[in-house]
Amino acid sequence: xxxxxxxxxxxxxxxxxxxxxxxxxxxxxxxxxxxxxxxxxxxxxxxxxxxxxxxxxxxxxxxxxxxxxxxxxxxxxxxxxxxxxxxxxxxxxxxxxxxxxxxxxxxxxxxxx
Amino acid sequence: xxxxxxxxxxxxxxxxxxxxxxxxxxxxxxxxxxxxxxxxxxxxxxxxxxxxxxxxxxxxxxxxxxxxxxxxxxxxxxxxxxxxxxxxxxxxxxxxxxxxxxxxxxxxxxxxx
Numbered sequence: 627x628x629x630x631x632x633x634x635x636x637x638x639x640x641x642x643x644x645x646x647x648x649x650x651x652x653x654x655x656x657x658x659x660x661x662x663x664x665x666x667x668x669x670x671x672x673x674x675x676x677x678x679x680x681x682x683x684x685x686x687x688x689x690x691x692x693x694x695x696x697x698x699x700x701x702x703x704x705x706x707x708x709x710x711x712x713x714x715x716x717x718x719x720x721x722x723x724x725x726x727x728x729x730x731x732x733x734x735x736x737x738x739x
Numbered sequence: 740x741x742x743x744x745x746x747x748x749x750x751x752x753x754x755x756x757x758x759x760x761x762x763x764x765x766x767x768x769x770x771x772x773x774x775x776x777x778x779x780x781x782x783x784x785x786x787x788x789x790x791x792x793x794x795x796x797x798x799x800x801x802x803x804x805x806x807x808x809x810x811x812x813x814x815x816x817x818x819x820x821x822x823x824x825x826x827x828x829x830x831x832x833x834x835x836x837x838x839x840x841x842x843x844x845x846x847x848x849x850x851x852x
Contacts, residue, residue, distance in 0.1 A: 630781075657839050668743070668830055668843035669782070676838070714782065718839045724770045725839060726784035726795055 628653045630715055632730035641739050643705055647713055649730050650697045655717030658691050658698040659727065663712045672713075673700070676721050705737050741765070743844035745831050751850045757819040760847045764813070764833030770794075771814050772834075772841060773806060777827040788814060789836075821851045 631650045639645050649658070657676055661669035673684050675691035675698060682689055688701040698717075702709055712734050716727040744763045752758050764771045773785040784798040790811035799806070803822070808814040818825055828848050832841040 659840070661843070666845070668832075668845045671840055671842060674838070674840050716782075720839070722838050724787070724789070724794075724834055724836065726772065726787055726798065727774075727839070727841060728784070729774075729782040731779075731781045 628655075628717070628728045630655075630717055630728055630730035632713075632715055632733050634733065635731070636734045636736065638736045638738065639705055641705060641707060641737055644701065644703045645705060645735065646702075647700045647715075647733050647735075648697065649699070649715030649717075651717060652696065653717075654695040655719065655728070656695060656721040657718035658689070659716045659718070660687075660689050660698070660700045661714045661716060663714065663732070665711075669714055702735075705735075707737050707739055710735060710737050743831055743833050743842055745829075745844040745847050747847060748845065749848045749850075751852065752821055753852050754823055755820045757817065758821055758849060760816045760818075760829055760831075760849070762814045762816070762831030762844060764831070765842060767835070768833035768842075769811070769836050770834040770841075771808060772832040773814070773816055774830040774832065774843075775827050776830065776846075777824075782830065785816075818849075821849075823851050825849060826851045 660672045673689040680691040712732040771788040776782045787795040788808045828846040832843045
């Protein structure tokens with residue numbers, strides 16, 4: 627089946643640093659989404675991308691939909707302690723149509739004050 | 740606007756028992772999804788409802804799992820009889836009929852002993 631690869635499993639950064647996370651796949655996805663999960667909560671949608679090459683920002687977050695449609699990255703700039711959590715990428719097979727999402731295993735981000 | 744809600748937040752049952760999980764989607768969202776995350780693994784798709792109809796149930800693991808969405812509002816996911824490998828966090832998500840931005844509930848943590 628389709629898989630999304632996120633690595634490393636954990637990242638440790640200093641407060642104020644920027645961090646970049648990649649998500650890759652051997653299959654094409656036509657929608658890419660990034661979610662963040664805090665302990666005891668459900669995943670919260672950060673950014674949704676619908677077009678190959680699209681670059682979208684949401685505050686200190688920037689995400690890009692790879693031109694090959696097989697990858698995406700998420701950038702967090704000037705990290706703060708509340709950025710701690712698990713970051714998941716997710717891919718959907720269609721553009722703009724409701725369908726199941728395939729998730730990566732997630733990257734646990736720790737931010738040292 | 741209220742988000743996706745799930746009940747219960749935790750459930751501990753013994754192998755062979757029955758458990759029913761409930762999800763209330765965001766009001767007006769026709770699309771409702773069930774996902775599951777087993778410890779250390781990725782979030783995996785189980786099933787997708789459009790209103791009261793099952794659009795895609797390709798992720799349902801076996802016939803011990805039964806999902807319903809009578810009336811196209813809330814949904815239930817019943818596991819009968821539960822097995823040890825059913826332990827995990829069950830997430831529900833909902834979306835409008837435009838785009839594929841899925842909003843997740845807090846999850847139900849199911850432990851089968």
